[in-house]
Amino acid sequence: MKLATWNVNSLKVRLPQLLGWMAQARPDVVCLQETKLEDAKFPAREIEAAGYQAAFAGQKTYNGVAILSRHGVSEVSTGFPQEQARLIAATVSGTRVVCVYCPNGQAVGSEKYEYKLRWFAELREWLQGELARHSRLAVLGDFNVAPEDRDVHDPKAWEGQVHVSPPERAAFQGLLKLGLEDAFRLFAQPENSYSWWDYRTMAFRRNAGLRIDEILLSAELAKRCTACTIDREPRRLERPSDHAPVIAELA
């Protein structure tokens, strides 16, 4: 089973790229973030034509998440109470799949930063309940946290900034402490592996990025995980998302 996550930064703009990528990568499940579409405007027909069922929770302009699956989807939930469309969960072939778009946080100390930390605390509590019910659990998404300095192209320049600040990293570690593994770090990886590159300043060409899109696996799924990779190819396309897809393969 191939699980993937991709922050598409507007599903309306990126739909052709998404369909092309799915046809080539053939993931079983794809978690999407920043669809930026109200549910009425979700391209369900095109997704179905590609062979995928969809569960989605969107809003206009901001946020928006979806789970696409080649297999049946059940027990769809949008998680804990929240005013923004940042979480959707579904059960696929006995695996609980949770798709998250964690808040950006804007700047350390800002109101949005405090919201981000509160959101992580709620997520942790909610995931604890999910883990109690589902031993096969995967959390995929844009966490907006680079867990360690090796996930940052220039740790010195980023020191103390949003996405790498100690409280954000502690919040991310808090999720792992529930009994989840960062799938990417289960394997030897190339140095300077990132999942996001700023649109400005030719950041992708300089590989000036952050690894902020992650796949967390419960112990049972981690045991079955045979690979976790970041696919940089879609970032090379014309008019790309600023994020690359991340893929985990389960035996």
Add this chain to the structure above:
DNA sequence: ATGGCTACGATCCGTAGA
């Protein structure tokens, strides 16, 4: 190198992303 980009919903600029 934090800007200089991109998407959106609103106009010919503001908000937000990360």
